[in-house]
Amino acid sequence: MNNLQKRIIADCAILTSLFFLPWWCTLVASILGVFYFDFYSEAILGGLLLDVLYGIHTSSFISTFPLTLILSSVCMISFWLKHRFIFLRA
Amino acid sequence: MSSLIKSKPKPNILFRRAWKLTFAFLIIIFLFYSFLPTAFFRIVEPVARPLFKVREWGLGVSRFLPDTFSSKQTLIQKNAELTSRIQELELLIQNRELSKLGFASSVEPFTSVDVTPKVVARIISRPSQSPYDVLILDIGEQVVRVGDKVVGPGSVALGTITEVFGKSAKVLLYSSPGVETEAQQASTGAVVILKGIGGGNMTVSVPKGFAISTGDFFMIPGLQNRILSQVGGIAESDVNSFKEVSTSFPISIFTISWVEIHE
Numbered sequence A: 001m002n003n004l005q006k007r008i009i010a011d012c013a014i015l016t017s018l019f020f021l022p023w024w025c026t027l028v029a030s031i032l033g034v035f036y037f038d039f040y041s042e043a044i045l046g047g048l049l050l051d052v053l054y055g056i057h058t059s060s061f062i063s064t065f066p067l068t069l070i071l072s073s074v075c076m077i078s079f080w081l082k083h084r085f086i087f088l089r090a
Numbered sequence B: 001m002s003s004l005i006k007s008k009p010k011p012n013i014l015f016r017r018a019w020k021l022t023f024a025f026l027i028i029i030f031l032f033y034s035f036l037p038t039a040f041f042r043i044v045e046p047v048a049r050p051l052f053k054v055r056e057w058g059l060g061v062s063r064f065l066p067d068t069f070s071s072k073q074t075l076i077q078k079n080a081e082l083t084s085r086i087q088e089l090e091l092l093i094q095n096r097e098l099s100k101l102g103f104a105s106s107v108e109p110f111t112s113v114d115v116t117p118k119v120v121a122r123i124i125s126r127p128s129q130s131p132y133d134v135l136i137l138d139i140g141e142q143v144v145r146v147g148d149k150v151v152g153p154g155s156v157a158l159g160t161i162t163e164v165f166g167k168s169a170k171v172l173l174y175s176s177p178g179v180e181t182e183a184q185q186a187s188t189g190a191v192v193i194l195k196g197i198g199g200g201n202m203t204v205s206v207p208k209g210f211a212i213s214t215g216d217f218f219m220i221p222g223l224q225n226r227i228l229s230q231v232g233g234i235a236e237s238d239v240n241s242f243k244e245v246s247t248s249f250p251i252s253i254f255t256i257s258w259v260e261i262h263e
Helices: A003-020 A023-036 A042-054 A066-084 B013-035 B039-069 B071-101
Strands: B119-125 B134-138 B149-152 B156-165 B168-173 B180-185 B191-198 B201-207 B217-220 B226-236 B242-248 B258-262
Touching (some): A003 A023, A003 B039, A023 A066, A042 A066, A042 B039, A042 B134, B039 B119, B039 B134, B039 B168, B201 B226
Antiparallel strands (some): B119 B134, B119 B258, B134 B168, B149 B258, B156 B168, B180 B217, B191 B201
16 A cells, blocks of 8 residues: 555545544544654644634634644644654655 | 754755645635635535534434344433433423522512523534534524524523524533633522533632532523523632632533524
């Protein structure tokens, strides 16, 4: 199984977990995906969907999209870590 | 470990590009949030609603299937359902008695509990699935407005409608973190501000001399009395002049299936 196939399966799993599993399953799966795949932007999209589906629109951007921002930060940190540490590279 | 650390990493084009793309994505989300705040949910709602319904159906089937093969299980479930029903009816009785008393401190008795729901809606997503204390309701073709009150079984006040899109509505529960709700103690009529802390729980700090005990009810002040929460625990210490009162909805928000929506 090549990397693209693995990635598609991971995307489907995250999308399914969004609707059928508790929110933290999506969060954990997204974070694992970020560290397993290169530039796993789908994780940010997963966070955005969680916020859009289950969150409430407030006057603050941070409190409206907390999971999107958390996953974006995790993504950015992972880019930096992967850049610094060889063993984290896929 | 040190052998795995590169001495001086050179700037990586891919690394920079990834950062730029993430920032660009966040800026796009911010622009949508500022100028088209409802756009995301409008796009996702028609896809999400049937999937949530499938999930609810699946949960129902998963509860029903084992019972068909085990009579003991059926009895246990029926017992649980009847216990829950008794609890709801007890709450209704409690509500009516409190209505008759008019909160002890009031001059005139309050009016009776409103038993004519405006709209009955099915819950398609609840806090165990969502990260926030938010319910998603399937309202069908019924007319629901932002600001309408949501009432659970036993006339328990649960929250307020905050967003309505298509055939779905979002409810912000009174127990949602940061939400402050004015409530009246049923036994004395004292008014306090309950602060939501998530998971169906609310908390309030009261002076040590404040008369309150475990099992006391808090109600939403208004013409139609509705139970808001029940005191579950009181924490006090010798060094603090206040005591922390923990309250929660008297019904489980994780298991209810239907709610009423009132104007």
